[in-house]
Amino acid sequence: MTFFGNRPAAAYFVLTFAISWSCALALAAPHLLHHEPLPRLTGILMFPAMLLGPCVSSLALTFSFHGKPGLRDLFAGMTRWQVSPRWYALLLLPPALVLLVLYALCVLSSPVYSPNRFFLGILFGVPAGILEEIGWTGFAFPKLVAHQKPLPAAASCWRSSCTSALPAPW
Secondary structure, three states: OOOOOOOHHHHHHHHHHHHHHHHHHHHHHHHHHOOOOOOHHHHHHHHHHHHHHHHHHHHHHHHHHHHHHHHHHHHHHHHOOOOOHHHHHHHHHHHHHHHHHHHHHHHHOOHHHOOOOHHHHHHHHHHHHHHHHHHHHHHHHHHHHOOOOHHHHHHHHHHHHHHHOOOOOO
16 A cells, blocks of 8 residues: 555556456356356346446545545535536436437337337446446545646546446457
8 A cells, every 4th residue: 555655546546447347357257267158147247346346446445545534525525416406407318318319219210219228227327327426536536636637637537437347358
């Protein structure tokens, strides 16, 4: 921890990727070692397993660097409204538009575009977003923005969050 002692963002990225990819590899390795294709269930289970990285590393590093008061601040930040709740309601607009476009394509073009498992997507997507944001915006972004301007710090978090959840190349 000495190397990462004054580099909390670097510690976060290394630990997050280590946890996420280790969990994914642990699920896939038995099939890969037997040269078998990954079963659908394994692919589905890899998604929540990889979400452990941002969440667990954020909680562990927050406690390591800031103790219990840091954890209290982290959880308090998750419940603090930064803007009026009506602005958060705008977040429902993109999924509604996607659903509308899919229905239109289904009616006008082909039933292939029929939306399916939309609510299952919400069931997976909302907890996934919360677990990821505990790490990326709860830990990594504040550490990065302390040393650089907000836009490059946000780009670093965005790039890294996309990379940690990339589908495995197999």
